[in-house]
Amino acid sequence: MAMKFELPALPYALNALEPTMSARTLEFHWGKHEAAYINNLNALIEGTPLENDTLEEIVRKADGAIFNNAAQAWNHIFFFFQLAPNAQHEPGGLLRAAIDRDFGSFEAFREAFSKAGATLFGSGWAWLSVDADGRLAVTQGPNAQNPMRNGAIPLLTADVWEHAYYLDYQNRRPDYLAAFWNLVDWKVIEKRYEDTL
Structure with a gap:
């Protein structure tokens, strides 16, 4: 079987995000x-009508096990490639203006996002996305949920499956989410936002 999708190389060493x-x-x-x-x-x-689709196309239209694996593959790439050991810790420019417009302040946004991650029951994801009206929204979703299924464009995500944090934080999901901000590289998120305009 030819491998259509492959695990990309991370843009940093495995130990580069320590101690967070x-x-x-x-x-x-x-x-x-x-x-x-x-x-x-x-x-x-393999052998299905989806075998020549992009990962994003599969996430948008598949169901069942194919959706679960495609969305988890996409979500994790999106998650890990927004992190950096020397991250820019706050957004600027057009994204900062949009955050201030839609949440009141960067601090209010962070609080809303962390709450979405902390209060999601079970496993899943917290998201910052651009909705169909061009406004920013914080959402949460179980399992492999992805805002692209609802016509939104994801900008930032936090993985709140236990495997994302249990080795470092055990059951302390809020502590993991508080530390997560140390690694979010807002240069990446700004670029994602500007690409939606």
Whole structure:
């Protein structure tokens, strides 16, 4: 079987996000969980009408196991590629103006986003997205949920599956979410936002 999708190389070393996120977490979270989603997806789409689609196209239209593996593969790439060891810790420019417009302040946005991640029951994701009206919205969704399914454009996500944080924070999801902001590179999020305009 030809491998359509492959695990991309991270833009930083496995230990580069320490102490916020340990090399051991990345070894499991990226090296095992994400690799499994990609391998499962390749096996599931072989011989189906989806086998020549992009990952984003599969996320938008698939269901069941194909959707779960495709969305988890996409979500994890999106998550890990927004992090950096020397991150820009606050947004500027057009994104900062949009955050101030739609949330009142950057601090109010962070509070709303962290709350969405902390209060989601079970496993899933917290998101900052641009909705169909061009406004920013914070949402939460279970399992492999992705805002693209609702016509929104994701800008930022936090993985709140236990495998994202349990090795470093055990059951303390709010502590993980508080530390998460140390790694979010707002240069990446600004670029994602500007690409929607």
